Amino acid sequence: MRSLRDRLKGYKKEIIREDEVAATLDELIDEVETRSELPETALEAALPGWEEETPYGRCYLREVRFDALTSHGHYPLARTRHLEPELLHKVCKAKETATLDWAEICFFDTETTGLGTGAGSFIFLFGIGYFEEDEFVVRQYFLRQYGEERAMLWAISQLLERFRAAVSFNGKGFDWKLLETRFTMQRLELQPTQHLDLLPPARRLYKKVLGNTKLITLETEVLGFSRVDDTPGKMAPELYFAYQTDGDARRLAGIFTHNVHDILTLTTLSAHIGGLVAQPLVRAEHPEELFGLSRWYDEWTQREFAEACLVRVSEIDEAGDYAREALWKLSLLHKRLGQYEKAALLWEELLTEPGMWQTAPRIELAKYYEHRVRDIGSALTLTEQTITLVQERRMVLRSLAVEHELRELEHRRNRLVRKSEQAARG
Template structure:
């Protein structure tokens, strides 16, 4: 039974990323799992941990070599990264207004730029949920010529409270937090830790800008996957071939937990540093894009849609206009559609109608056909033109949409015929079969001259051309012998 259990546990462990490698790194059985927190003693009271380095046991020395020191009970590592100001991948300052536009939140315009933290965590697993523990909190903020980084390490799973407290204090600070996928990952994890440590029940979270949805929105069409690694390759023009894969991080931490050797974490720390610096560079790229300096012609369309969503209508219209000229098919059609819709919504029907006409004539766009019909009928009062467009649209519409045009034609014909002799002319040749003159109440009684009756009459008139929109009938299949069902 125990053997079966052990086998099953191994199978489960194998599901975790890179778990198979653990056992290769060191023997498990016989070695007692131990934490290393105890070796620090009660840290806050003792203060200066670096001073007493000689007394620190071996595993802690490993951490000291990595640059960690105890700061109010939390293991902290500080460093400064120099980043150039090149066009691609530089670390330009982004104007607070642009950040506010990106975030869609005016509070960002007033946020203290010096207190804006780029935030990224490393965790014990990638599954999410309460059993996934962030063990490294990485923070970065812009300074002149680069970025100042801070990393907080959870050296012992049992001593999380101080770390969580400190994180909550920082997140409640005057600036904001910039993350990549923090909405779904990092911040909920912090919230979970706060609840488990019984610190916060109704944590509202900090002022937060998540760059992932922005990347999806502005560049998603040309990225295969919206991961930070892919973003770095495609947008920041910097790959990292020597870096630790994100999926290996939990395993490194488990090794560290098992033998207390800080060197397992060296690559994790580097990985985290790079992630945070990339956050800063990515924000700069997004800022340039949002300010209108697009990288590629195709970017105009997503940028226009982004402006539209943020309510920057003038910029959106400008971007749509540019997009129509520079964006490659088939996105030019999409662009024109959105442009026309926005113009219509903005109460500029004449300009919209021009676009609709182009859409209809160039691409046979059925939405444009309907919009044109409406424009002809209600803005210009030209029923004949509306009927013409509707008839042509009906000819090409798939069954699912044909009914919309058929109804429109029916209504247009009735409307046209109400003041003229057109109705009689229409019914003339078929007079013997269809009622030549509808009864007097049909004009006003709802359902008097029904759409269905009209459709039937129309089908009789033009049976050959109406095949595309006639209601489908199920033809009996050959070979299926019908049987009398009454026994």
């Protein structure tokens, strides 16, 4: 049985809790009433958020929260948390190998007044996305006036300290560099963090097939997401400068939405690329994806996976150009691994193909017969055939590259002729 003293303590706590709830309700009522009195052009009315106190004054921020199961294109946001973070480290060529948890990783994007990273460019909107329990949170810090920059940067640094890695798209070359510049200008310290830039891996996978690897292109063509109520990034500086002139924040709504979309796309693009690496033969649908994955596995000395990706290309495309390229790459992989007989079989298969495949396999076969089989006669025959093909090409295409190739082949033929004569003399 509880003592009288314990019951009195509990009663006191209930009174305090009721007082706290009442105070919170009063604050909410005051906030709603205050906002209803604001003109619709005011920032607080157009883009509701709150002020944060810092040692350097106040800054303005807002949050947008999504259930983790919310889909962004083909993927729910939660799919990213199913990915092993180490896969992103590998494709982004990050040096740190320590195991990370998704609670230690954030996604960030900036909207700026210019495209340079020098002292004349400002970050007027900084967005950070991260997983928090069953939600994905996008917090946006907005520079209402230039005098608040130090306060805004300090607040950003406090949030960034929660994370050990940050994911961006071209952030290593632009966004983070500009952030470092702004911190230096404001005499603040920005803690270093592990940077995972998705632009290089996206280029490897999609530059040839899509023509460009802009984030909006990737999200449309790869992730299946189409933007609505979104202001293009190139218009952002002009609209921000207009806001600085007349204070009308309504025109900024599309910029804030654009920033949110960029961060959500970063999140699901991470899931997509990571899924390709984890299950290449299941997830990859285009030969260029498989070529990119094969190069990664080759770099990671996982040669059996590299070979499997190239074989898969030949199955998808069969007799097309991609299949021929896959066989060529596969032959070079066998050569690097010292599997010369396998490579030679593929070179023989490619001899009847058009274009470069007519010369490149013959050159490799000539090397194989000369140095591995010690069949100088076959090596010489292949070299002479290749010279004839290059001479035919020169009739159509005159270039220094063709001339250089022809001189190298003639030099090889002359050497083989000498070897053949020496062998004949015994």
